[in-house]
Amino acid sequence: MAAPRRRSLWSCCGHGWSWATRCCRVPGLCSSRTWGPLGAWPLSQQKRAAETHFGFETVPEEEKGGKVYQVFENVAKKYDVMNDMMSLGIHRVWKDLLIWKMHPLPGTQLLDVAGGTGDIAFRFLNYVQAQHQRKQKRQLRAQQNLSWEEIAKKYQKEEDPLGGSLVMVCDINREMLKVGKQKAMDQGYRAGLSWVLGDAEELPFDDDKFDVYTIAFGIRNVTHIDQALQEAHRVLKPGGQFLCLEFSQVDNPFVSRFYDLYSFQVIPVLGEVIAGDWKSYQYLVESIRKFPNQEEFKEMIEDAGFQKVTYESLTKGIVAIHSGFKF
């Protein structure tokens, strides 16, 4: 069932993200004439203008999307190098673990929301390709009368090295997708990969379409997390899996002290030195603190209709992988 559309005071023009050429959430960029000033709405509705957080700042809900957009527009070009520097490469291990947990089989249709510069998508493609090759080799070895040369020939003839797997990277930010597409070209990823501009809160896909939905370090930035979770549930096929990799709550007071020190004293400095952007990295560490802990987020996933919801904390709870199923 499709989730109902929300209506905000500064309502989106309704273009939808699948074809909009401008970001409706960035103030001043939306070309639609359907945007209206607050005064155009009845007073009773104006009073209900909800507030949310943007890091430690309190902002009207309608402003958060634009601010988040600007953060990722600013950091897009330095995003990958920043992640390696800030995490000393640990983010790569966390992302690998997400794919191992998914254990996708050839033929899997994956939707990677807030996919940014494609790290999850590329790992998925590597994994399914390796799985498919292993499967082929096993099948061919079973035909014992074939020589190794014949096996090699058959193996080379195979047209789809992914065994029908597909990954759709969906992100709200044009600049992040641009960097991702360039990376894909440079690294030779072409087959089985598509890029779509879209909002996690209003996904431009039909119901029951994907086997797996992933969101890595993305959901923390979404204004209405409950809405994004409902959308995840809607687009998954029955039996489909939801997987989320996100910062979480550190479970050890000693680690927590150093973690805070490193987060607040080192990360923004690195942001300034490497990306020339202190504020975006200040937002990163603040947004981590505002995100629900492992148990609270588990409940939110259950509230969206997912079943068998579990989580695994990694690196003392610095991040967690949550999993759930649509039945």
Ligand SMILES: COc1cc(O)cc(C/C=C(\C)CC/C=C(\C)CC/C=C(\C)CC/C=C(\C)CC/C=C(\C)CC/C=C(\C)CC/C=C(\C)CC/C=C(\C)CC/C=C(\C)CCC=C(C)C)c1O
């Ligand atoms: C704008 O929004 C964003 C921008 C982005 O570029 C990325 C994201 C989303 C994030 C990712 C895709 C993941 C990659 C990014 C990060 C991991 C950065 C966020 C980092 C933190 C929240 C801090 C925690 C970092 C780590 C666990 C990575 C490893 C770092 C260290 C071990 C620190 C080493 C640092 C030094 C030696 C420098 C000196 C340190 C100090 C003066 C402070 C004292 C610190 C320590 C003694 C060590 C720190 C200890 C810990 C952090 C605990 C680790 C515990 C265990 C391993 C058990 C995005 O949204």
Ligand SMILES: C[S@@+](CC[C@H](N)C(=O)[O-])C[C@H]1O[C@@H](n2cnc3c(N)ncnc32)[C@H](O)[C@@H]1O
């Ligand atoms: C920290 S990056 C994560 C990128 C990638 N998943 C990774 O693990 O490296 C967060 C991404 O979330 C995207 N994002 C933020 N709000 C979004 C929304 N409402 N819908 C879709 N993507 C969103 C940003 O544009 C950004 O690319």
